[in-house]
């Protein structure tokens with residue numbers, strides 16, 4: 001199939017790459033103050049495919065000023081009108097889903113066929129927050145005679161949303177929904193590792209909103225730090241690593257800035273002996289998100305198999321994996337697994353593999369770069385499984401953020417939960433059993449913010465997503481996310 005054509009649409013790089021490379025704020029494109037642009041590349045072959053501006057502190061000042069100015073009228077805009085614009089933006093994203101998927105495939109290495117869903121998920125989020133814009137409401141509080149006491153929820157002001165590289169368009173677009181619906185203006189800071197689709201998003205939907213309401217600043221750590229420290233930024237949110245979350249928390253101290261943090265994970269999948277083995281094996285493969293080379297915060301990368309079913313399930317998993325995920329060129333519509341994001345990350349993941357071997361984990365499958373010469377210049381790694389894991393091994397505790405699964409054997413439930421809950425992370429967990437009591441008991445014991453029973457990976461719009469422990473602060477994709485971007489004012493009226 002010609003990768004450049006899909007449903008009559010031209011999906012060649014020339015057609016899908018953004019036209020701009022500068023900074024989008026105040027409704028216009030601005031060259032960075034110091035004029036620096038940096039290249040961005042395609043992880044499937046290492047080739048440079050574009051360049052983007054590197055925002056520094058002076059650009060941050062200018063963008064925050066524009067967003068701050070826009071806030072004055074956006075906060076007064078009727079929620080129903082704000083909702084209408086969000087719905088308009090959602091429709092544009094849906095119309096451009098294939099183009100945006102191809103752009104993300106070029107810049108992240110995630111397979112294009114699977115990335116089409118990302119624009120649609122982002123659009124669904126915008127529609128969802130458009131629908132609940134009126135839920136940013138207050139209460140009346142009974143105070144007895146001669147007093148009327150009520151609360152109102154007001155927007156915060158300028159909100160910054162810093163996002164990770166693994167689903168760049170989806171994160172950049174979906175994270176606009178809640179703050180805009182609540183009346184804030186937003187600056188999106190995409191990852192410097194995959195910035196192109198956020199720029200394209202600004203081209204497509206930036207003009208739907210009044211100037212300064214939606215802004216996109218590309219840049220790296222320096223840009224993120226300047227945004228974090230800026231006194232006129234009232235809240236900063238992050239989708240990123242726990243290390244960056246800690247840096248942002250530290251950077252917020254001087255301005256007493258609110259945060260919302262969606263951070264890393266080392267998520268357990270726990271299988272009881274009575275689970276339906278066929279579905280379990282399928283779920284273990286799906287939960288690891290091999291499609292994006294394991295680069296998902298929610299990946300269930302620690303699999304705890306009960307002794308009675310361990311060997312049979314592991315054999316099934318290896319069998320499914322062999323037919324389902326094979327590294328390939330991400331812009332090819334038939335590809336089922338992409339590379340990792342960069343040369344540095346490739347080396348990091350391969351190091352984790354070598355360390356695991358050295359520490360005595362048993363390599364069951366994968367563990368190396370693919371032999372296909374067409375992939376030689378990209379950052380590909382075969383889907384990898386280690387078994388006979390011990391809790392003191394490195395990948396039993398550290399987030400690899402690559403296609404590397406760690407399988408543990410268990411027989412004592414208490415010992416198993418000690419290991420499950422011994423890591424610093426607590427994002428997701430997946431529990432497999434047909435016993436209702438065991439399922440609820442396990443859900444209650446596991447220290448994670450988002451738990452699936454007999455399922456993996458899926459998010460449910462309206463249901464709170466977020467982490468326990470060092471996996472984050474706050475909840476998203478639900479009413480609470482909307483309320484995160486409001487502050488409560490209490491008004492007491494003396495009627496006497």
Ligand SMILES: NC(=O)c1ccc[n+]([C@@H]2O[C@H](COP(=O)([O-])OP(=O)(O)OC[C@H]3O[C@@H](n4cnc5c(N)ncnc54)[C@H](O)[C@@H]3O)[C@@H](O)[C@H]2O)c1
Pocket residue numbers: 162163164165166189190191192219220221223224225228238239240241242243244245247248261262263264265296297298399401427471472
């Ligand atoms: N919990 C979630 O919902 C979720 C979703 C996806 C990814 N993640 C996590 O993201 C990580 C992988 O993504 P990544 O490598 O892009 O993460 P990262 O933390 O390296 O970068 C994330 C973003 O933070 C910015 N940044 C870096 N240092 C900063 C600083 N000091 N101040 C402000 N901003 C700064 C980066 O430029 C980027 O835009 C993994 O740990 C993964 O688990 C979490």
